[in-house]
Amino acid sequence: xxxxxxxxxxxxxxxxxxxxxSGGLLGLFxxxxxxxxxxxxxxxxxxxxxxxxxxIQVLKNEQLAKWISILxxxxxxxxxxxxxxxxxGALAGWFYHWFTYWLYEGRYRQRLLPYxxxxxxxxxxxxxVICGAIFVFLITPILVVMPLSFNSxxxxxxxxxxxxxxxxxxxxxxxxxFFTNNEWQRSFKNSLIIAPIATVISVSLGTLAAIGLxxxxxxxxxxxxxxxxxxxxxxxxxSATGMFFFYSDIGNWLEGTLGLPKTFVGYVKVILAHAxxxxxxxxxxxxxxxxxxxxxxxxxxxxxxxxPVTTFFRVQMPLILPGVISGGLFAFITSFDExxxxxxxxxxxxxxxxxxxxxxxxxxxxxxxxxxATILVVIxxxxxxxxxxxxxxxxxxxxxxxx
Amino acid sequence: MKFTKMTALAVTTALVAPAVSAQxxxxxxxxxxxxxxxxxxxxDPYSDxxxxxxxxxxxxxxxxxxxxxxxxxxxxxxxxxxxxxxxxIRLCDEGLAMEIDxxxxxxxxxxxxxxxxDFGDLLVSECFIPQIVYSxxxxxxxxMVGDTAPTSVCAVFDTEAYPGKRSLEKRPINxxxxxxxxxxxxxxxxxxxxxxxxxxxxxxxxLDTIKDDVIWWSAGADTPQLLADGEVVMxxxxxxxxxxxxxxxxxxxxxxxxAQVFDLDGWIIPAGLSEERQKxxxxxxxxxxxxxxxxxxxKWISYGPxxxxxxxxxxxxxxxxxxxxxxxxxxxxxxxxxxxxxYEFWADYRDDIDAKFQAWLAK
Numbered sequence: 001x002x003x004x005x006x007x008x009x010x011x012x013x014x015x016x017x018x019x020x021x022s023g024g025l026l027g028l029f030x031x032x033x034x035x036x037x038x039x040x041x042x043x044x045x046x047x048x049x050x051x052x053x054x055x056i057q058v059l060k061n062e063q064l065a066k067w068i069s070i071l072x073x074x075x076x077x078x079x080x081x082x083x084x085x086x087x088x089g090a091l092a093g094w095f096y097h098w099f100t101y102w103l104y105e106g107r108y109r110q111r112l113l114p115y116x117x118x119x120x121x122x123x124x125x126x127x128x129v130i131c132g133a134i135f136v137f138l139i140t141p142i143l144v145v146m147p148l149s150f151n152s153x154x155x156x157x158x159x160x161x162x163x164x165x166x167x168x169x170x171x172x173x174x175x176x177x178f179f180t181n182n183e184w185q186r187s188f189k190n191s192l193i194i195a196p197i198a199t200v201i202s203v204s205l206g207t208l209a210a211i212g213l214x215x216x217x218x219x220x221x222x223x224x225x226x227x228x229x230x231x232x233x234x235x236x237x238x239s240a241t242g243m244f245f246f247y248s249d250i251g252n253w254l255e256g257t258l259g260l261p262k263t264f265v266g267y268v269k270v271i272l273a274h275a276x277x278x279x280x281x282x283x284x285x286x287x288x289x290x291x292x293x294x295x296x297x298x299x300x301x302x303x304x305x306x307x308p309v310t311t312f313f314r315v316q317m318p319l320i321l322p323g324v325i326s327g328g329l330f331a332f333i334t335s336f337d338e339x340x341x342x343x344x345x346x347x348x349x350x351x352x353x354x355x356x357x358x359x360x361x362x363x364x365x366x367x368x369x370x371x372x373a374t375i376l377v378v379i380x381x382x383x384x385x386x387x388x389x390x391x392x393x394x395x396x397x398x399x400x401x402x403x
Numbered sequence: 404m405k406f407t408k409m410t411a412l413a414v415t416t417a418l419v420a421p422a423v424s425a426q427x428x429x430x431x432x433x434x435x436x437x438x439x440x441x442x443x444x445x446x447d448p449y450s451d452x453x454x455x456x457x458x459x460x461x462x463x464x465x466x467x468x469x470x471x472x473x474x475x476x477x478x479x480x481x482x483x484x485x486x487x488x489x490x491x492i493r494l495c496d497e498g499l500a501m502e503i504d505x506x507x508x509x510x511x512x513x514x515x516x517x518x519x520x521d522f523g524d525l526l527v528s529e530c531f532i533p534q535i536v537y538s539x540x541x542x543x544x545x546x547m548v549g550d551t552a553p554t555s556v557c558a559v560f561d562t563e564a565y566p567g568k569r570s571l572e573k574r575p576i577n578x579x580x581x582x583x584x585x586x587x588x589x590x591x592x593x594x595x596x597x598x599x600x601x602x603x604x605x606x607x608x609x610l611d612t613i614k615d616d617v618i619w620w621s622a623g624a625d626t627p628q629l630l631a632d633g634e635v636v637m638x639x640x641x642x643x644x645x646x647x648x649x650x651x652x653x654x655x656x657x658x659x660x661x662a663q664v665f666d667l668d669g670w671i672i673p674a675g676l677s678e679e680r681q682k683x684x685x686x687x688x689x690x691x692x693x694x695x696x697x698x699x700x701x702k703w704i705s706y707g708p709x710x711x712x713x714x715x716x717x718x719x720x721x722x723x724x725x726x727x728x729x730x731x732x733x734x735x736x737x738x739x740x741x742x743x744x745x746y747e748f749w750a751d752y753r754d755d756i757d758a759k760f761q762a763w764l765a766k
Contacts, residue, residue, distance in 0.1 A: 248476035348460030363434030
């Protein structure tokens with residue numbers, strides 16, 4: 001996309017309605033917040049269109065127009081919403097100035113190929129706006145949680161103090177609660193015990209199953225495969241009910257006949273149940289990587305005298321490792337996130353983090369949940385970044401290009 | 404390989420070791436501030452005295468269903484369960500809770516009055532050991548009601564004087580009574596009227612007048628959150644939750660005690676525990692429901708102790724240092740106009756009225 005396209009000024013008949021529409025959108029938000037959406041649209045559209053006309057027809061100085069926009073909207077925002085309003089106002093002011101000139105000077109064509117029709121140009125930008133909107137739609141619920149977790153009150157509310165950015169509106173007390181409260185610490189510890197062990201079990205069993213099922217001579221492969229991934233398809237509540245009765249019997253036998261302690265048996269039950277839920281993810285990802293695996297490599301290894309176990313660990317495993325790792329990540333997240341099965345199968349000594357969050361939400365809406373959510377998001381980002389960095393490093397070491 | 408084996412071994416020992424030595428019991432309750440008050444007043448002193456570790460399970464909301472399932476699976480993991488009186492009656496009828504003899508299994512009052520007399524009328528079931536009297540009542544935003552604060556429960560139905568949303572519990576109980584009361588039915592006749600088809604329709608018709616302004620709640624924490632947000636002008640919830648919003652969280656909210664509905668909450672012991680666990684559960688109950696302990700709980704939450712002998716011992720809030728007696732639902736100033744949850748009526752009519760109420764909600 002070379003920047004060679006010649007650009008020309010556009011008529012006001014294009015600029016003004018477009019700018020007015022975007023002004024109306026902001027007006028809708030401000031207006032709705034002040035109890036009159038319709039009035040907001042009209043005023044917003046008129047205001048922004050008038051400004052655009054003024055800049056283009058009268059002022060004719062882009063730098064000056066920029067500062068007028070920013071300051072004007074800053075003051076307006078301050079009147080409506082205090083300091084946060086002023087910040088949003090300044091941003092909006094900058095945006096409208098930029099948008100007006102972007103349209104008027106025809107800069108929007110600058111980076112595009114010269115032969116595109118207006119329709120194609122429109123679609124080019126609509127496509128980006130749609131993508132951005134989807135991104136905002138996905139990420140906002142997670143972002144909203146973060147400032148709320150620093151709330152100094154015990155409610156899920158943006159208090160007036162928080163909106164005015166005053167220090168007393170914020171506090172770390174919910175984080176303190178998480179790190180000092182026994183219930184939270186115990187459930188965090190339980191999650192850290194249960195999820196990794198369940199992951200190890202599901203990765204081992206799932207990888208073995210995937211390798212076995214990828215052999216063409218296994219009879220009834222498809223049927224076996226369907227049964228193995230059924231825990232992923234059957235509604236979780238159904239699996240959970242079945243597991244409750246199934247593992248109750250196993251638990252009674254372990255406790256009664258073998259005399260194992262109750263708490264230990266409780267952990268075994270939950271770990272096994274979570275491993276079952278994780279296996280389908282491992283099978284699916286490993287099967288997918290096995291498709292690209294060259295069978296002649298195992299025959300070559302056998303030819304050179306390696307037994308099947310050595311072949312597996314030295315030849316096959318390194319090649320399918322990416323599939324195994326991503327399957328393992330899915331299995332870990334499944335167990336770490338799981339609340340339904342553990343509610344049925346576990347007893348209070350096996351209370352995991354999601355269980356604690358669930359009861360916390362039900363019985364007292366405490367922002368400690370938000371603090372925990374924030375910590376978990378940060379940990380997951382750190383984990384995924386580490387995995388990605390390690391992957392790139394190993395690819396670099398092996399002389400492959402990243403990506 | 405070696406590493407994973409070692410880790411597995413270490414984890415296994417870590418799991419087994421503490422479980423072998425310590426005695427444990429699982430106590431089921433409601434969570435939140437309520438569980439905290441029980442921990443402070445009962446669990447911690449009991450653990451100090453006996454060395455038993457107490458694990459809290461916040462599952463009281465689904466206690467009946469879970470106890471049924473546990474009983475069917477032959478695997479009862481709970482030792483003592485905190486339930487409302489209505490649930491205790493159901494569990495007792497189904498044989499899922501063991502019967503308690505108050506005179507031999509519960510502590511007498513300090514002056515020698517037997518436990519049966521001390522609890523009096525509150526022993527509503529053979530399996531139920533009452534713990535607290537709580538009430539479901541309304542709280543309102545003091546900054547959203549204008550100059551005249553509401554004094555009567557009928558303010559809930561008066562959307563002209565008090566515009567804005569109100570939150571009500573998503574079930575017919577209490578709402579139907581309040582609706583009839585505000586539709587001109589005398590308090591003594593409420594249940595007679597509600598037993599008839601026309602009476603039920605009358606109550607629903609009254610609720611219909613505010614249906615568009617109602618946010619329905621199902622968890623006790625909802626109304627406090629809605630009030631704190633200013634999303635509702637008034638809403639019903641348990642009085643202890645409102646106390647916490649007003650006194651501990653300093654929100655601009657006040658209590659409307661008018662026509663509050665008293666209910667009981669207390670302990671049951673699941674039937675079918677092993678002898679050793681049953682003995683421990685009974686020992687805990689004997690300790691946790693004596694006169695002093697019940698009075699202690701009121702230091703952390705504004706629910707009235709179920710024993711007559713505990714009332715004079717109610718003191719100050721443990722952290723705030725304010726007198727707790729005026730915040731009790733049973734305080735004479737607050738209890739000028741009250742209902743007592745009518746167990747018999749709702750046992751007979753609940754399924755029927757529930758169905759009607761849900762159908763009305765969906766309309």
